[in-house]
Amino acid sequence: MKSLLAPGHRGCAGCCDAMAAKFTLMAAGEDCIVVSPTGCLEVMTTPYPESSWGVPFIHSLFENNAAVASGIEAALKSKGEMGNTKIIAMGGDGATLDIGMRSVSGAFERGHDFTFVCIDNEAYMNTGVQRSAATPFAASTTTSPSGKVSFGNIRPKKNMPAIIAAHGSPYVATTSIGYPKDMIRKVKTAVDVEGPTYVHAHSPCTTGWGFDTSKTVEVAKMAVETCLWPLYEMEDGEITKVKKIKNPKPVEDYLKMQRRFKHLFTKEGGDEFIKQIQALADENIVKFGLQ
Amino acid sequence: MTIPLGGVCAPGSTLVNKTGGWRTFKPVFDYDKCIKCKLCELLCPDMSVDPRDDGFFEFNYDFCKGCGICANECPKDAIEMVLEEK
Numbered sequence: 001m002k003s004l005l006a007p008g009h010r011g012c013a014g015c016c017d018a019m020a021a022k023f024t025l026m027a028a029g030e031d032c033i034v035v036s037p038t039g040c041l042e043v044m045t046t047p048y049p050e051s052s053w054g055v056p057f058i059h060s061l062f063e064n065n066a067a068v069a070s071g072i073e074a075a076l077k078s079k080g081e082m083g084n085t086k087i088i089a090m091g092g093d094g095a096t097l098d099i100g101m102r103s104v105s106g107a108f109e110r111g112h113d114f115t116f117v118c119i120d121n122e123a124y125m126n127t128g129v130q131r132s133a134a135t136p137f138a139a140s141t142t143t144s145p146s147g148k149v150s151f152g153n154i155r156p157k158k159n160m161p162a163i164i165a166a167h168g169s170p171y172v173a174t175t176s177i178g179y180p181k182d183m184i185r186k187v188k189t190a191v192d193v194e195g196p197t198y199v200h201a202h203s204p205c206t207t208g209w210g211f212d213t214s215k216t217v218e219v220a221k222m223a224v225e226t227c228l229w230p231l232y233e234m235e236d237g238e239i240t241k242v243k244k245i246k247n248p249k250p251v252e253d254y255l256k257m258q259r260r261f262k263h264l265f266t267k268e269g270g271d272e273f274i275k276q277i278q279a280l281a282d283e284n285i286v287k288f289g290l291q
Numbered sequence: 292m293t294i295p296l297g298g299v300c301a302p303g304s305t306l307v308n309k310t311g312g313w314r315t316f317k318p319v320f321d322y323d324k325c326i327k328c329k330l331c332e333l334l335c336p337d338m339s340v341d342p343r344d345d346g347f348f349e350f351n352y353d354f355c356k357g358c359g360i361c362a363n364e365c366p367k368d369a370i371e372m373v374l375e376e377k
Binding site: 003005006007008009010011012013014015016018019022045046047048049050051052053054055180206212213214215216217218 | 292294298300301302303304305306307308309310313314333334336337338339351353354356357358359360362363364372
């Protein structure tokens with residue numbers, strides 16, 4: 001199958017964004033319009049005068065990503081030209097959880113028929129790994145660095161899927177680029193469901209998280225296997241499907257693969273933080289019934 | 292360079308940018324081990340694994356950046372990463 005995303009883009013070797021975009025296009029097919037704000041995905045795929053996209057693609061601002069998508073949907077509807085065209089807004093965690101939050105919230109509240117795909121690589125990678133609302137507890141970033149006193153980011157991850165579900169979205173799902181078939185199925189479901197739908201894709205970034213370029217998929221899978229990133233689907237606010245993890249691995253297996261958690265193993269007192277991260281995983285197991 | 296209204300780019304036009312030069316290690320198939328599972332084609336972030344008529348795949352070294360995801364994930368270890376030599 002020929003990909004709708006052309007090679008020659010400037011993504012790092014082993015780029016998670018390219019994979020997430022590829023899977024999204026595989027799910028949505030040719031008849032879709034993609035909106036994406038500034039961020040790794042936009043910068044690497046559309047350096048002027050080139051574009052990797054084989055579908056209509058519009059570059060928006062961080063702040064108005066979902067608003068541009070809403071506008072396209074409203075315009076097509078009012079002209080009676082919507083047909084089967086899928087409107088997809090793709091943004092990183094910064095564009096979804098932080099800066100673009102207001103327009104995302106607005107678009108979901110107004111109930112536009114579009115799908116929002118969040119590519120969550122847990123920090124602002126394009127500008128040099130600054131902390132975002134999606135950065136997990138105890139991860140070291142350039143604005144939450146680990147050091148003599150600090151153990152990295154002090155706050156847990158914002159629960160964006162729950163916030164979107166609270167808007168009354170008919171379909172909200174979490175997925176991971178480590179499970180391409182899962183992601184393709186969920187994006188396909190999301191674009192087919194009428195109304196504003198949301199897919200949150202966990203995407204390990206080789207550059208920002210500090211692991212070998214060949215390990216992108218391995219790290220993504222490990223996040224799911226340690227129960228730090230549960231995969232579930234919500235329909236009308238209720239959790240309907242959960243990916244079960246029979247034998248969860250200890251969170252150390254996931255943490256020790258990445259440079260951003262290195263201080264937890266080398267610094268005195270790090271084991272306390274690992275225990276707290278393990279508690280977050282155990283909480284997920286109970287909360288989502290992962291076992 | 293003339294910039295059209297709205298700054299429009301042609302679809303798929305990054306093909307002029309051959310990213311193969313970024314590579315340090317290059318993936319090489321062992322077709323005796325390959326079971327045509329298509330996982331490498333699915334996972335490649337650079338769309339550089341092309342299907343052949345016989346069901347096997349080949350690498351497009353014009354664009355492969357040598358990340359090694361295909362070799363790391365191959366269930367049959369049918370892909371080896373070898374040092375690129377000039």
